[in-house]
Amino acid sequence: MTQRFAIFLLYFLVVFGIGWLSLRATRDDADYWIAGGKLGWLMGGATMTATHVSAGTFIGTIGVMYTAGWSFGWVVLSIPLGYWFMAAVLAPRFTRVRELTLPAFMEMRYYDRRVRALAAAIILVATVVYVQAQIMAGGLVANVAFGVPLTWGMIGFTAILLAYTVVGGMIAVVYTDFFQLAVMILSVLAAVPLALRHLGGLDGLFEAVRAVDPAVFTFDGGLAPSLLFTMGLAFMLGSVATPEKLTRLYAMRDMRTIRRGILLTIVLATGINLLVFILALVAIALFPALPSGDLAMPMIAYSVLPSTIGTLMLAAVTAAMMSTVDSLLIIAGSALSHDIYQSVLNPAADPRRRMRVARAGVVIVGTIPVVLLLTGIGRGELVQFIVLLFTALMASSFFIPVVLGVYWRRATREGAVSAMVGGIFVTFLWKLFGAATIDPVLPGFLTSASLMVGVSLLTPAPPESALRPYFEEPATLAEGDAGSA
């Protein structure tokens, strides 16, 4: 227990230290929300990866594979394809105007402050749901590692998280993400060989898995093929369309940097997923009768790995959770402070007040999910399915307005609003009443696309001033080679 405590204490001290140092580097809004827009490919790619890899990966992905079998593995190949689309198609035009937030882009392209307020409101609500899932996973880790009650685990994790995010903003998030990613990679690289050795190597693993369930390596008996395919679509659209990913494009220096950063993300984010899959197989072989797939990872860390590596693994889960939630807090905080307060309520606020409001926004959006969880709202679902629901909501509301916004001149503000609202509405309805064999992202996405096209064609064309920044080749390539790809 002492050793476990020491490892976690060291980890938290490093994270706090980075948060404290970032306070000095944060001078204005741009530093606080997009790290000044000066990130190189290493930091940019690392923060994109750390944001992508969440408790959904370490608890949820293992949990789903534990339940569904190897066929789920093919779903994650949609992640590199999504990021590739982002680097090749979306980023060159999306970054022609460097905004601080996604709602700010929506106002610029859709020529109406109300579109920005709507986008900010959607981000706020969806983020609360997502952050809840991650905090619940954090509480689970605290429970397994130190035996603290789930409730106190959740409160403790959120408090630590808020401490460095509020102080250091995006700069703190980027540098802690780098450190947290290193913890994740180190732990997975240490845990996988040790877990395999426990079962006598890969051949031993295959044999043990087959003895428990011969269908693990087939497409039979797991998730329905239509669900696998549409989950893949959700992953792919979600890699591209979630606001925390899109603002990272603003945070990186230029297109060349973005392409390299995304290569790093593809290799590491997918690579980590593919490695933790092996741990899911180990759990199938060793603990075939767990009540929930979400327990597979903690069981391996606790009962299979040597205590140091097991603790490192739990620290990695914590790192994965924190590095995702801190980014979401920044996104939700910016939606509240930058997009709603500064843009709609008080545009004349001076810089000092704006920084205070920014920090207050992050505190508020960090506190709401815990309060909801403590009152019992949002508990109980498998972590990965909440992650997928968030991804589906983001994908069905933002993908179409963002992508068509920079590629289709005819896309209008009315089209964008109906695409966002309709996409979310249908996603929710499908989640509640639709067929469980199809991920809600597909109906949501199709609705969003049809509404965007239909409503845009029925409403007056956008003014030239809204289109010029995204459709005309920039006269001078001030931001590296932006726009050449």
Place this chain on the structure above:
Amino acid sequence: MSGAGFAFWGLYLAFALIVLAYIIWMWWVER
């Protein structure tokens, strides 16, 4: 190779091919 081995390594091979294709694309865009 057994059916399990085939399914297992197939996934890693597919991933490696995607990464390779991305690198070739990046080189092609920036050449």
